[in-house]
Amino acid sequence: MVSEKLSTNTDETQKGGGSDWAAPFSYSKIIDDNLPYYLSYGMTYEQYMFGDVELAVFYRKKHEIEEQQYNYHAWLQGMYVYEAIADVSPILHAFAAKGTTVMPYSSEPYAITAEQARLKSEREAKKKMEENKAKMEQFMLAFNSQRKKEEVN
């Protein structure tokens, strides 16, 4: 138990004047040992030593979030590299037929947020609608042209 460990330090602290820095449970040592980690999390020395002690909790959480984001971006980068290699793979072997072409690289980034996915979906729907509209107009022109020929005849 902690209290058993602390009792070994009682005589030293009873004498007063100066703490036993080698004590098994010294708050000062724990504070000093953790300082480099929190500095690496972005906390300043003043915040760590003189600021609100609960600030450390939020810096630790911030670090965890940053690690998750970094991991996600590394994965996403890998996906882009994977796609690029897959797109050019038809010509990456010695016996590829003459005239083999590569797949085009993605024309836009992956939609990684709900808003981006929604906008991409809208763009694709709009593009399809315009294509269908153009086809329909062509059909109507051809149909009308055919009818006029028949009327003349």
Add this chain to the structure above:
Amino acid sequence: MAKKISFTDDKIRYTLEFTRDSVKQMEKNGFSISNVSSRIVTSYTELFKGAFIANHPDVEEEKITAIFEAMPEKTKLFEKLVAMYADVINTLTADPEEGSKKIVWKADW
């Protein structure tokens, strides 16, 4: 927000809290939390004095002693001070994630 104790004495507003720097200063001056757990009486007054370091470092010792003498509910006060002192280290350690196994422990002091 860090736990704090506030009170007014002689029209002066006091806010007691512990920072890591004030805890280090207390340990340099010979204080140890183990003395509190061992119920050494002088450690309680040292703990109370240490709570002034962060925001009221210039308050004289006699004044702090006078305030201490006038404080009611000392047992409850020291419970709060000990909790505040422990938070200095507790805030540096991670809590277990929700849903994971949690060990239930109980101190016998």
